[in-house]
Amino acid sequence: MSQLHITNSLSREKEIFIPLNPPYVGMYVCGPTVSGESHLGHARPYVTFDVIQRWLKHLDYKVRYVRNITDAGHFEEEDREAVDKVDTKAKLERLEPMELVQKYTNMFHDAMDLLNNERPGIEPTATGHIIEQISMIQEILKKGLAYEVNGSVYFDVTKYAKNNDYGKLSGRKIEEMIAGSRELEGQDEKRNAADFALWKKAPPEHLMRWPSPWGEGFPGWHIECSAMATKYLGVPFDIHGGGMDLQFPHHESEIAQTRTATGNSPAKYWMHNNMITVNGKKMGKSYNNTITLRELFSGNHPLLEQAYSPMTIRFFILQTHYRSTLDFNNEALKGAEKGLQRLMNSADVLNQLRYMENAGDFSQSEDDAVNKLISSLTEYMNDDFNTAMTMASLFELASKINAWQNQQAKITSISSATFERLKSAFNLFISEILGLKNESAAASDSKMDEVMQLVISLRNEARTKKDFATSDKIRNDLQKAGIQLKDGKEGTAWEII
RNA sequence: GGUCGGGUGGCCGAGGGGCUAGGCAGAGGUCUGCAAAACCUUUUACAGCGGUUCGACUCCGCUCCCGACCUCCA
Incomplete structure:
Protein backbone atom coordinates (compact mmCIF):
# COMPACT_ATOMS: atom_id res chain seq x y z
CA MET A 1 0.00 0.00 0.00
CA SER A 2 2.27 2.75 -1.09
CA GLN A 3 -0.77 4.88 -1.91
CA LEU A 4 -3.40 6.01 0.54
CA HIS A 5 -6.56 3.92 0.43
CA ILE A 6 -9.82 4.96 2.07
CA THR A 7 -12.94 2.91 2.64
CA ASN A 8 -15.64 4.97 0.98
CA SER A 9 -19.06 4.49 2.52
CA LEU A 10 -20.58 5.42 -0.83
CA SER A 11 -19.10 2.40 -2.60
CA ARG A 12 -18.56 0.29 0.50
CA GLU A 13 -15.12 -0.40 -0.89
CA LYS A 14 -11.55 0.55 -0.21
CA GLU A 15 -10.58 3.06 -2.88
CA ILE A 16 -7.34 4.77 -3.78
CA PHE A 17 -7.45 8.31 -2.48
CA ILE A 18 -7.15 10.81 -5.31
CA PRO A 19 -7.77 14.41 -4.25
CA LEU A 20 -9.99 16.48 -6.49
CA ASN A 21 -7.61 19.39 -6.52
CA PRO A 22 -4.16 18.36 -5.26
CA PRO A 23 -2.29 19.30 -3.20
CA TYR A 24 -5.41 20.67 -1.49
CA VAL A 25 -7.71 18.42 0.48
CA GLY A 26 -11.01 19.58 1.92
CA MET A 27 -12.46 17.64 4.81
CA TYR A 28 -15.72 18.27 6.61
CA VAL A 29 -16.58 16.44 9.80
CA CYS A 30 -19.90 16.68 11.58
CA GLY A 31 -19.25 18.32 14.92
CA PRO A 32 -21.03 18.10 18.24
CA THR A 33 -24.43 19.38 19.22
CA VAL A 34 -23.59 21.56 22.17
CA SER A 35 -26.77 21.19 24.14
CA GLY A 36 -25.05 18.94 26.65
CA GLU A 37 -21.73 17.88 28.02
CA SER A 38 -19.29 16.03 25.78
CA HIS A 39 -19.26 12.32 26.45
CA LEU A 40 -17.33 9.24 25.50
CA GLY A 41 -19.11 9.05 22.18
CA HIS A 42 -17.62 12.38 21.15
CA ALA A 43 -14.07 11.22 21.76
CA ARG A 44 -14.10 8.56 19.07
CA PRO A 45 -14.92 10.49 15.88
CA TYR A 46 -12.82 13.50 16.78
CA VAL A 47 -9.75 11.47 17.69
CA THR A 48 -10.27 9.40 14.55
CA PHE A 49 -10.55 12.36 12.21
CA ASP A 50 -7.78 14.19 13.98
CA VAL A 51 -5.40 11.36 13.13
CA ILE A 52 -6.76 11.24 9.59
CA GLN A 53 -6.16 14.95 9.24
CA ARG A 54 -2.64 14.58 10.69
CA TRP A 55 -1.82 11.76 8.27
CA LEU A 56 -3.07 13.75 5.28
CA LYS A 57 -0.86 16.64 6.31
CA HIS A 58 2.04 14.26 6.74
CA LEU A 59 1.50 13.15 3.14
CA ASP A 60 2.07 16.81 2.26
CA TYR A 61 -1.51 17.62 1.42
CA LYS A 62 -2.69 21.09 2.28
CA VAL A 63 -5.70 20.23 4.38
CA ARG A 64 -8.62 22.46 5.17
CA TYR A 65 -10.36 20.76 8.07
CA VAL A 66 -13.83 22.08 8.81
CA ARG A 67 -15.79 20.85 11.79
CA ASN A 68 -19.03 22.55 12.76
CA ILE A 69 -20.64 23.33 16.08
CA THR A 70 -24.35 22.60 16.08
CA ASP A 71 -25.74 25.28 18.31
CA ALA A 72 -29.15 25.80 16.80
CA GLY A 73 -32.12 23.76 17.82
CA HIS A 74 -34.41 23.14 20.69
CA PHE A 75 -32.21 23.61 23.71
CA GLU A 76 -33.06 23.12 27.31
CA GLU A 77 -30.70 22.37 30.11
CA GLU A 78 -31.69 19.45 32.32
CA ASP A 79 -31.73 21.42 35.52
CA ARG A 80 -32.92 24.67 34.05
CA GLU A 81 -36.11 24.75 32.12
CA ALA A 82 -37.28 27.58 30.01
CA VAL A 83 -39.67 29.68 31.99
CA ASP A 84 -42.84 30.89 30.39
CA LYS A 85 -42.16 34.25 28.86
CA VAL A 86 -45.42 35.76 29.94
CA ASP A 87 -44.79 35.05 33.61
CA THR A 88 -41.21 36.20 33.74
CA LYS A 89 -40.43 39.85 33.61
CA ALA A 90 -36.69 39.81 34.01
CA LYS A 91 -34.70 38.64 31.05
CA LEU A 92 -31.93 37.27 33.23
CA GLU A 93 -34.32 34.83 34.84
CA ARG A 94 -34.95 33.17 31.55
CA LEU A 95 -32.87 30.50 29.92
CA GLU A 96 -30.61 32.15 27.37
CA PRO A 97 -29.79 29.48 24.79
CA MET A 98 -26.57 31.13 23.70
CA GLU A 99 -25.28 31.05 27.24
CA LEU A 100 -25.90 27.36 27.45
CA VAL A 101 -24.38 26.75 24.06
CA GLN A 102 -21.30 28.73 24.99
CA LYS A 103 -20.84 26.77 28.19
CA TYR A 104 -20.91 23.40 26.45
CA THR A 105 -18.81 24.63 23.57
CA ASN A 106 -16.12 25.66 26.03
CA MET A 107 -16.29 22.30 27.74
CA PHE A 108 -16.05 20.54 24.41
CA HIS A 109 -12.95 22.52 23.48
CA ASP A 110 -11.33 21.75 26.82
CA ALA A 111 -11.92 18.03 26.37
CA MET A 112 -10.62 18.09 22.80
CA ASP A 113 -7.46 19.89 23.92
CA LEU A 114 -6.88 17.32 26.64
CA LEU A 115 -7.25 14.55 24.07
CA ASN A 116 -4.60 16.39 22.06
CA ASN A 117 -6.83 16.84 19.03
CA GLU A 118 -5.60 19.63 16.84
CA ARG A 119 -8.22 22.31 16.40
CA PRO A 120 -9.89 22.36 13.00
CA GLY A 121 -8.97 25.10 10.55
CA ILE A 122 -12.53 26.36 10.55
CA GLU A 123 -15.15 25.68 13.18
CA PRO A 124 -18.35 27.30 11.94
CA THR A 125 -21.49 27.52 14.02
CA ALA A 126 -24.99 26.90 12.76
CA THR A 127 -26.27 30.08 14.37
CA GLY A 128 -23.61 32.05 12.56
CA HIS A 129 -24.81 30.80 9.18
CA ILE A 130 -28.55 31.32 9.23
CA ILE A 131 -28.36 33.51 6.15
CA GLU A 132 -26.47 30.90 4.16
CA GLN A 133 -28.97 28.26 5.21
CA ILE A 134 -31.94 30.42 4.22
CA SER A 135 -30.50 31.13 0.82
CA MET A 136 -29.79 27.46 0.23
CA ILE A 137 -33.40 26.65 1.13
CA GLN A 138 -34.56 29.31 -1.31
CA GLU A 139 -32.43 27.71 -3.99
CA ILE A 140 -34.03 24.34 -3.29
CA LEU A 141 -37.49 25.91 -3.44
CA LYS A 142 -36.58 27.48 -6.74
CA LYS A 143 -35.66 24.06 -8.11
CA GLY A 144 -39.10 22.84 -7.11
CA LEU A 145 -37.90 20.21 -4.69
CA ALA A 146 -39.26 21.80 -1.54
CA TYR A 147 -42.64 23.15 -0.45
CA GLU A 148 -43.82 25.56 2.18
CA VAL A 149 -46.59 24.75 4.63
CA ASN A 150 -47.65 27.11 7.42
CA GLY A 151 -44.30 28.79 7.76
CA SER A 152 -42.28 25.57 7.52
CA VAL A 153 -40.39 24.30 4.50
CA TYR A 154 -39.96 20.63 3.68
CA PHE A 155 -37.71 18.82 1.26
CA ASP A 156 -39.69 16.71 -1.21
CA VAL A 157 -37.81 13.43 -0.99
CA THR A 158 -40.21 11.50 -3.20
CA LYS A 159 -39.87 13.98 -6.02
CA TYR A 160 -36.09 14.13 -5.62
CA ALA A 161 -35.84 10.34 -5.67
CA LYS A 162 -37.44 10.18 -9.11
CA ASN A 163 -34.28 11.49 -10.72
CA ASN A 164 -31.73 10.82 -7.98
CA ASP A 165 -30.54 7.90 -5.93
CA TYR A 166 -31.81 8.83 -2.48
CA GLY A 167 -30.57 6.07 -0.19
CA LYS A 168 -27.34 5.25 -2.00
CA LEU A 169 -25.09 6.22 0.89
CA SER A 170 -27.05 4.39 3.55
CA GLY A 171 -28.10 1.47 1.39
CA ARG A 172 -31.79 2.04 1.61
CA LYS A 173 -34.67 1.98 -0.82
CA ILE A 174 -37.09 4.82 -0.57
CA GLU A 175 -40.17 2.67 -1.18
CA GLU A 176 -39.25 0.42 1.72
CA MET A 177 -38.65 3.38 3.94
CA ILE A 178 -42.04 4.88 3.21
CA ALA A 179 -43.74 1.52 3.67
CA GLY A 180 -41.92 0.90 6.94
CA SER A 181 -42.37 4.29 8.51
CA ARG A 182 -45.00 4.86 11.12
CA GLU A 183 -47.41 7.73 11.13
CA LEU A 184 -46.23 10.19 13.72
CA GLU A 185 -47.99 13.11 15.21
CA GLY A 186 -47.14 16.43 13.69
CA GLN A 187 -46.22 14.92 10.38
CA ASP A 188 -49.46 16.04 8.81
CA GLU A 189 -47.73 19.00 7.18
CA LYS A 190 -45.46 16.69 5.20
CA ARG A 191 -46.63 15.37 1.88
CA ASN A 192 -44.74 12.14 2.47
CA ALA A 193 -43.30 10.52 5.54
CA ALA A 194 -39.80 10.48 4.04
CA ASP A 195 -39.74 14.28 3.62
CA PHE A 196 -37.67 16.25 6.05
CA ALA A 197 -37.71 19.80 7.34
CA LEU A 198 -35.49 22.50 5.86
CA TRP A 199 -37.03 25.21 7.97
CA LYS A 200 -39.39 24.91 10.90
CA LYS A 201 -41.83 27.52 12.08
CA ALA A 202 -41.01 28.32 15.71
CA PRO A 203 -43.80 27.59 18.17
CA PRO A 204 -44.29 30.34 20.76
CA GLU A 205 -42.28 28.53 23.45
CA HIS A 206 -39.31 27.94 21.17
CA LEU A 207 -36.36 29.97 22.39
CA MET A 208 -34.14 30.09 19.31
CA ARG A 209 -35.79 31.84 16.41
CA TRP A 210 -34.81 33.87 13.42
CA PRO A 211 -36.76 35.86 10.87
CA SER A 212 -37.03 34.27 7.45
CA PRO A 213 -39.05 34.66 4.24
CA TRP A 214 -41.47 32.12 5.82
CA GLY A 215 -41.82 33.80 9.18
CA GLU A 216 -40.00 33.31 12.46
CA GLY A 217 -38.43 29.93 12.77
CA PHE A 218 -35.28 27.89 12.91
CA PRO A 219 -33.33 25.76 10.44
CA GLY A 220 -33.95 22.07 9.93
CA TRP A 221 -31.64 19.42 11.19
CA HIS A 222 -29.57 18.78 8.07
CA ILE A 223 -29.27 22.07 6.26
CA GLU A 224 -26.46 23.60 8.34
CA CYS A 225 -23.88 21.06 7.21
CA SER A 226 -24.81 21.47 3.56
CA ALA A 227 -24.64 25.24 3.80
CA MET A 228 -21.38 25.48 5.74
CA ALA A 229 -19.54 22.75 3.89
CA THR A 230 -20.48 24.38 0.60
CA LYS A 231 -19.43 27.80 1.82
CA TYR A 232 -15.99 26.81 3.06
CA LEU A 233 -15.03 23.84 0.90
CA GLY A 234 -17.01 24.35 -2.28
CA VAL A 235 -18.60 21.42 -4.08
CA PRO A 236 -17.58 18.78 -4.49
CA PHE A 237 -14.93 18.50 -1.80
CA ASP A 238 -12.80 15.51 -0.86
CA ILE A 239 -13.81 13.93 2.42
CA HIS A 240 -16.92 14.08 4.53
CA GLY A 241 -16.72 12.32 7.87
CA GLY A 242 -18.85 11.54 10.86
CA GLY A 243 -20.28 8.79 13.01
CA MET A 244 -22.07 5.86 11.39
CA ASP A 245 -25.26 6.88 13.11
CA LEU A 246 -25.31 9.99 10.98
CA GLN A 247 -25.25 8.07 7.72
CA PHE A 248 -29.01 8.09 7.69
CA PRO A 249 -30.86 10.30 7.55
CA HIS A 250 -28.42 13.15 8.16
CA HIS A 251 -25.80 12.52 5.48
CA GLU A 252 -28.26 11.12 3.00
CA SER A 253 -30.30 14.30 3.31
CA GLU A 254 -27.19 16.43 3.10
CA ILE A 255 -26.40 14.87 -0.25
CA ALA A 256 -29.93 15.53 -1.48
CA GLN A 257 -29.87 19.17 -0.35
CA THR A 258 -26.46 19.98 -1.74
CA ARG A 259 -27.11 18.26 -5.04
CA THR A 260 -30.35 20.10 -5.46
CA ALA A 261 -29.01 23.50 -4.50
CA THR A 262 -25.61 23.34 -6.23
CA GLY A 263 -25.93 20.62 -8.85
CA ASN A 264 -22.98 18.79 -7.31
CA SER A 265 -22.63 16.01 -4.80
CA PRO A 266 -20.96 17.30 -1.67
CA ALA A 267 -18.13 14.85 -1.13
CA LYS A 268 -16.12 12.32 -3.11
CA TYR A 269 -15.26 10.15 -0.11
CA TRP A 270 -17.59 9.54 2.79
CA MET A 271 -15.99 8.13 5.92
CA HIS A 272 -17.85 6.83 8.94
CA ASN A 273 -16.44 5.80 12.26
CA ASN A 274 -18.17 3.06 14.21
CA MET A 275 -19.87 3.44 17.56
CA ILE A 276 -18.64 2.71 21.05
CA THR A 277 -20.27 0.46 23.60
CA LEU A 434 -0.98 9.33 16.57
CA GLY A 435 -0.78 12.46 18.68
CA LEU A 436 0.27 10.69 21.88
CA LYS A 437 2.14 12.77 24.38
CA ASN A 438 3.71 12.31 27.75
CA GLU A 439 1.24 13.36 30.39
CA SER A 440 3.37 13.45 33.51
CA ALA A 441 3.63 17.21 33.77
CA ALA A 442 5.48 16.93 37.07
CA ALA A 443 8.31 15.05 35.43
CA SER A 444 9.00 18.02 33.21
CA ASP A 445 8.88 20.40 36.16
CA SER A 446 12.56 21.11 36.64
CA LYS A 447 12.29 22.34 40.23
CA MET A 448 10.47 19.21 41.26
CA ASP A 449 13.07 17.13 39.53
CA GLU A 450 15.91 18.92 41.32
CA VAL A 451 14.30 18.19 44.66
CA MET A 452 13.79 14.58 43.71
CA GLN A 453 17.37 14.20 42.58
CA LEU A 454 18.48 15.47 45.98
CA VAL A 455 16.22 12.99 47.80
CA ILE A 456 17.41 10.19 45.56
CA SER A 457 21.07 10.96 46.17
CA LEU A 458 20.52 11.03 49.96
CA ARG A 459 18.78 7.68 49.76
CA ASN A 460 21.55 6.23 47.65
CA GLU A 461 24.11 7.41 50.18
CA ALA A 462 22.18 5.51 52.84
CA ARG A 463 22.05 2.46 50.63
CA THR A 464 25.79 2.56 50.09
CA LYS A 465 26.23 2.58 53.84
CA LYS A 466 23.79 -0.33 54.03
CA ASP A 467 21.51 1.86 56.09
CA PHE A 468 18.43 0.22 54.65
CA ALA A 469 16.15 1.47 57.40
CA THR A 470 16.68 5.01 56.16
CA SER A 471 16.61 4.16 52.45
CA ASP A 472 13.41 2.15 52.82
CA LYS A 473 11.77 4.87 54.86
CA ILE A 474 12.47 7.36 52.10
CA ARG A 475 11.13 4.97 49.49
CA ASN A 476 8.02 4.05 51.46
CA ASP A 477 7.13 7.56 52.51
CA LEU A 478 7.49 8.81 48.97
CA GLN A 479 5.25 5.97 47.89
CA LYS A 480 2.62 7.16 50.35
CA ALA A 481 2.95 10.66 48.90
CA GLY A 482 2.29 9.23 45.46
CA ILE A 483 5.81 9.17 44.13
CA GLN A 484 7.38 5.93 43.08
CA LEU A 485 11.12 5.30 42.91
CA LYS A 486 12.42 2.92 40.30
CA ASP A 487 15.90 1.52 40.86
CA GLY A 488 17.60 0.54 37.66
CA LYS A 489 21.02 -0.13 36.23
CA GLU A 490 21.48 3.46 35.22
CA GLY A 491 20.42 4.84 38.58
CA THR A 492 17.12 5.67 40.18
CA ALA A 493 14.20 7.23 38.35
CA TRP A 494 10.99 8.54 39.82
CA GLU A 495 7.43 9.01 38.71
CA ILE A 496 4.13 10.26 39.98
CA ILE A 497 1.68 7.43 40.46
C1' G B 1 -40.52 -6.22 11.21
C1' G B 2 -36.98 -4.11 7.26
C1' U B 3 -31.74 -2.96 5.96
C1' C B 4 -26.68 -3.58 7.32
C1' G B 5 -22.46 -5.20 10.30
C1' G B 6 -20.38 -8.70 13.64
C1' G B 7 -19.38 -13.33 16.83
C1' U B 8 -11.37 -14.42 17.56
C1' G B 9 -7.71 -17.16 23.69
C1' G B 10 -9.29 -14.57 31.02
C1' C B 11 -10.15 -9.08 28.86
C1' C B 12 -9.62 -5.49 24.56
C1' G B 13 -8.72 -6.11 19.78
C1' A B 14 -5.94 -6.83 14.23
C1' G B 15 -6.07 -9.99 10.22
C1' G B 16 -7.91 -12.43 5.93
C1' G B 17 -7.57 -19.52 2.13
C1' G B 18 -1.49 -22.39 3.88
C1' C B 19 3.11 -17.80 6.90
C1' U B 20 3.86 -15.31 15.37
C1' A B 21 -0.88 -9.51 14.84
C1' G B 22 -0.46 -6.32 19.04
C1' G B 23 -1.78 -4.63 24.06
C1' C B 24 -3.41 -6.15 29.09
C1' A B 25 -3.80 -10.15 32.52
C1' G B 26 -1.53 -15.19 33.88
C1' A B 27 3.13 -18.26 34.16
C1' G B 28 8.58 -18.60 34.14
C1' G B 29 13.06 -15.76 34.23
C1' U B 30 16.81 -11.41 34.42
C1' C B 31 18.09 -7.33 37.45
C1' U B 32 17.93 -5.93 42.92
C1' G B 33 20.18 -5.48 49.96
C1' C B 34 14.87 -6.42 49.80
C1' A B 35 10.80 -4.77 47.16
C1' A B 36 8.69 -2.14 43.32
C1' A B 37 9.52 -0.82 38.55
C1' A B 38 11.59 -2.17 34.11
C1' C B 39 12.91 -5.81 30.70
C1' C B 40 13.04 -10.87 28.38
C1' U B 41 10.53 -15.55 27.32
C1' U B 42 5.90 -18.01 27.15
C1' U B 43 0.61 -21.16 27.48
C1' U B 44 -4.63 -20.67 25.83
C1' A B 45 -8.39 -18.75 19.86
C1' C B 46 -11.01 -18.03 15.74
C1' A B 47 -19.99 -19.33 17.93
C1' G B 48 -22.28 -24.26 16.08
C1' C B 49 -23.38 -27.61 11.99
C1' G B 50 -22.73 -28.75 6.96
C1' G B 51 -20.26 -27.63 2.10
C1' U B 52 -16.26 -25.90 -1.55
C1' U B 53 -10.80 -26.87 -1.44
C1' C B 54 -4.78 -30.52 -1.42
C1' G B 55 -5.71 -27.14 2.76
C1' A B 56 -10.67 -22.56 6.10
C1' C B 57 -10.56 -19.01 11.61
C1' U B 58 -10.53 -16.70 6.63
C1' C B 59 -15.06 -18.52 0.93
C1' C B 60 -20.50 -20.55 0.55
C1' G B 61 -25.14 -22.26 3.06
C1' C B 62 -28.03 -22.97 7.37
C1' U B 63 -28.70 -22.38 12.79
C1' C B 64 -27.90 -19.77 17.32
C1' C B 65 -26.34 -15.19 19.58
C1' C B 66 -24.94 -9.85 19.63
C1' G B 67 -24.97 -4.97 17.74
C1' A B 68 -26.15 -0.69 14.51
C1' C B 69 -29.65 2.12 11.60
C1' C B 70 -34.94 2.86 10.46
C1' U B 71 -36.66 8.18 16.01
C1' C B 72 -32.63 13.09 19.03
C1' C B 73 -27.82 10.77 18.94
C1' A B 74 -20.72 10.54 17.86
Missing part, protein backbone atom coordinates in the same frame (compact mmCIF):
# COMPACT_ATOMS: atom_id res chain seq x y z
CA VAL A 278 -19.99 0.46 27.39
CA ASN A 279 -19.70 -3.03 28.87
CA GLY A 280 -21.05 -4.41 25.62
CA LYS A 281 -24.10 -2.16 25.50
CA LYS A 282 -24.74 0.87 23.40
CA MET A 283 -24.16 4.02 25.31
CA GLY A 284 -27.31 6.08 25.60
CA LYS A 285 -29.59 7.86 27.97
CA SER A 286 -32.07 5.01 28.00
CA TYR A 287 -29.36 2.58 29.12
CA ASN A 288 -28.25 4.89 31.90
CA ASN A 289 -24.62 4.33 30.97
CA THR A 290 -23.60 7.65 29.50
CA ILE A 291 -20.14 8.65 30.69
CA THR A 292 -19.01 12.20 30.10
CA LEU A 293 -15.40 12.93 29.30
CA ARG A 294 -15.06 14.85 32.53
CA GLU A 295 -16.25 11.82 34.48
CA LEU A 296 -13.89 9.60 32.57
CA PHE A 297 -10.87 11.79 33.25
CA SER A 298 -11.77 12.09 36.95
CA GLY A 299 -13.01 8.55 37.52
CA ASN A 300 -16.14 10.00 39.07
CA HIS A 301 -18.77 7.60 37.74
CA PRO A 302 -20.33 4.43 39.20
CA LEU A 303 -19.18 2.34 36.24
CA LEU A 304 -15.55 3.44 36.54
CA GLU A 305 -13.10 1.80 38.93
CA GLN A 306 -10.58 4.58 38.49
CA ALA A 307 -9.78 7.70 36.48
CA TYR A 308 -8.47 7.28 32.95
CA SER A 309 -6.26 9.95 31.49
CA PRO A 310 -7.02 11.60 28.16
CA MET A 311 -4.00 9.93 26.58
CA THR A 312 -5.18 6.54 27.80
CA ILE A 313 -8.47 7.19 26.05
CA ARG A 314 -6.73 8.33 22.91
CA PHE A 315 -4.48 5.28 22.91
CA PHE A 316 -7.46 3.03 23.55
CA ILE A 317 -9.40 4.48 20.63
CA LEU A 318 -6.49 4.21 18.24
CA GLN A 319 -5.75 0.62 19.17
CA THR A 320 -8.90 -0.27 17.25
CA HIS A 321 -9.62 0.36 13.59
CA TYR A 322 -12.08 3.22 13.27
CA ARG A 323 -14.65 1.14 11.40
CA SER A 324 -15.03 -1.40 14.20
CA THR A 325 -17.13 -1.01 17.30
CA LEU A 326 -15.14 -0.40 20.42
CA ASP A 327 -16.12 -1.63 23.86
CA PHE A 328 -15.26 0.35 26.97
CA ASN A 329 -14.81 -1.52 30.21
CA ASN A 330 -12.44 -1.18 33.13
CA GLU A 331 -10.26 -4.14 32.29
CA ALA A 332 -9.69 -2.96 28.74
CA LEU A 333 -9.01 0.61 29.82
CA LYS A 334 -6.50 -0.48 32.42
CA GLY A 335 -4.81 -2.51 29.72
CA ALA A 336 -4.64 0.55 27.53
CA GLU A 337 -3.13 2.56 30.37
CA LYS A 338 -0.33 0.03 30.78
CA GLY A 339 0.23 -0.30 27.07
CA LEU A 340 0.52 3.45 26.66
CA GLN A 341 3.07 3.61 29.45
CA ARG A 342 5.14 0.91 27.83
CA LEU A 343 5.10 2.63 24.48
CA MET A 344 5.97 6.04 25.88
CA ASN A 345 8.71 4.52 27.99
CA SER A 346 10.26 2.94 24.92
CA ALA A 347 10.21 6.29 23.20
CA ASP A 348 12.17 7.79 26.10
CA VAL A 349 14.61 4.89 26.06
CA LEU A 350 15.17 5.25 22.34
CA ASN A 351 15.93 8.94 22.64
CA GLN A 352 18.55 8.22 25.27
CA LEU A 353 20.20 5.32 23.48
CA ARG A 354 23.73 5.97 22.22
CA TYR A 355 24.85 4.32 19.06
CA MET A 356 28.52 3.29 19.01
CA GLU A 357 29.79 2.00 15.72
CA ASN A 358 30.90 -1.65 15.83
CA ALA A 359 30.97 -3.15 12.35
CA GLY A 360 31.51 -6.68 13.61
CA ASP A 361 28.02 -6.86 15.13
CA PHE A 362 26.13 -5.96 12.00
CA SER A 363 23.38 -8.36 11.01
CA GLN A 364 21.75 -7.87 7.65
CA SER A 365 18.64 -9.79 8.65
CA GLU A 366 18.19 -7.73 11.80
CA ASP A 367 18.74 -4.51 9.90
CA ASP A 368 16.19 -5.64 7.31
CA ALA A 369 13.70 -6.56 10.00
CA VAL A 370 13.89 -3.12 11.59
CA ASN A 371 13.61 -1.35 8.27
CA LYS A 372 10.63 -3.46 7.35
CA LEU A 373 8.87 -2.53 10.57
CA ILE A 374 9.60 1.14 9.97
CA SER A 375 8.13 0.96 6.48
CA SER A 376 5.11 -0.93 7.76
CA LEU A 377 4.13 2.10 9.85
CA THR A 378 3.48 4.07 6.68
CA GLU A 379 1.88 1.17 4.86
CA TYR A 380 -0.62 0.52 7.62
CA MET A 381 -1.58 4.18 7.83
CA ASN A 382 -2.05 4.22 4.08
CA ASP A 383 -4.29 1.19 4.39
CA ASP A 384 -7.40 3.06 5.45
CA PHE A 385 -5.71 4.58 8.50
CA ASN A 386 -5.16 1.25 10.23
CA THR A 387 -3.85 2.65 13.49
CA ALA A 388 -4.30 -0.74 15.17
CA MET A 389 -1.68 -2.28 12.90
CA THR A 390 0.55 0.78 13.09
CA MET A 391 0.58 0.47 16.85
CA ALA A 392 1.32 -3.25 16.67
CA SER A 393 4.44 -2.43 14.64
CA LEU A 394 5.42 0.26 17.13
CA PHE A 395 5.21 -2.29 19.92
CA GLU A 396 7.37 -4.73 18.01
CA LEU A 397 9.93 -1.99 17.61
CA ALA A 398 9.58 -1.19 21.30
CA SER A 399 10.63 -4.74 22.16
CA LYS A 400 13.78 -4.31 20.13
CA ILE A 401 14.54 -0.94 21.67
CA ASN A 402 14.17 -2.34 25.17
CA ALA A 403 16.35 -5.31 24.36
CA TRP A 404 19.09 -2.98 23.17
CA GLN A 405 18.90 -0.97 26.34
CA ASN A 406 19.18 -4.10 28.49
CA GLN A 407 22.06 -5.31 26.37
CA GLN A 408 20.00 -8.38 25.61
CA ALA A 409 20.56 -7.54 21.98
CA LYS A 410 23.17 -5.46 20.27
CA ILE A 411 22.07 -2.13 18.88
CA THR A 412 25.00 -2.30 16.46
CA SER A 413 23.36 -5.27 14.73
CA ILE A 414 21.63 -2.53 12.75
CA SER A 415 23.43 0.21 10.88
CA SER A 416 23.71 3.71 12.27
CA ALA A 417 21.61 4.94 9.35
CA THR A 418 18.85 2.50 10.27
CA PHE A 419 19.12 3.58 13.88
CA GLU A 420 18.65 7.22 12.93
CA ARG A 421 15.76 6.30 10.68
CA LEU A 422 14.13 4.38 13.50
CA LYS A 423 14.56 7.23 15.90
CA SER A 424 12.87 9.78 13.71
CA ALA A 425 10.11 7.41 12.59
CA PHE A 426 9.30 6.23 16.10
CA ASN A 427 8.98 9.77 17.41
CA LEU A 428 7.10 10.94 14.34
CA PHE A 429 4.45 8.26 14.53
CA ILE A 430 3.90 8.41 18.26
CA SER A 431 3.74 12.14 18.74
CA GLU A 432 2.96 13.70 15.37
CA ILE A 433 0.76 11.10 13.70
